[in-house]
Amino acid sequence: MTSTPPPSSLDPEIAARLKRSADGLVPAIAQQYDTGEVLMLGWMDDEALHRTLTTGRCTYWSRSRREYWVKGDTSGHVQHVKSVALDCDADTLLVQVDQVGAACHTGARTCFEADVLTVTGPGAPEPGPSGTPEPGPSAAPEPGPSAGPVSGPVTGRSGSGTAADGQ
Numbered sequence: 001m002t003s004t005p006p007p008s009s010l011d012p013e014i015a016a017r018l019k020r021s022a023d024g025l026v027p028a029i030a031q032q033y034d035t036g037e038v039l040m041l042g043w044m045d046d047e048a049l050h051r052t053l054t055t056g057r058c059t060y061w062s063r064s065r066r067e068y069w070v071k072g073d074t075s076g077h078v079q080h081v082k083s084v085a086l087d088c089d090a091d092t093l094l095v096q097v098d099q100v101g102a103a104c105h106t107g108a109r110t111c112f113e114a115d116v117l118t119v120t121g122p123g124a125p126e127p128g129p130s131g132t133p134e135p136g137p138s139a140a141p142e143p144g145p146s147a148g149p150v151s152g153p154v155t156g157r158s159g160s161g162t163a164a165d166g167q
Ligand SMILES: [Zn+2]
Pocket: 040, 103, 104, 105, 106, 110, 111
C-alpha cells in the first residue's frame, strides 16, 4: 500500500470504509440542509473529515494551497455542519450545512448558478415520470390576456406556455 492516509484522528471505523482518490481525498458536496440547495464541492482528507464531524464547522483540504481550510474563516461565510453522509460506495461525502451568506468565493449563493449550460436532449423541459401518459397542458395556444372576446387573427405570442424557470 503506497497511499496510506496521513495520520488523523478520524474514527478508524470510518477511515476503513472511505474510498479515497489517488491523492488521498474524497469529494464532499455541501448542501443547504433545509432548502436542498447544492452549494459547492470541496475535498476532504481523513483529518478534514474528522474536523468536520467534530468541530461543527465544515473543513476542507485546499488542493491549491495544500492546507486545511475552515470554510468561512476568511470570508465569514461559515458552514455549520448538520449531518454528514457517505454515498453508497463510500467515495463521496454529502455534508448538510447551514450556510451563512454565499457559499461561492465569487459571492454567489452557490457555485452552480453562474454558468448554466444549455440542455437540448429530449425530456429537458418536462420532468414528468416516463410511462404515465398524462394529458398535461396540451399545446393549445394561449388566448392572450383573457378579457373579452378575441377578434381577428392573433399575432405574436407564439408561446408554448412553458413555465417560468424561476430562480
Ligand atoms: Zn464557487
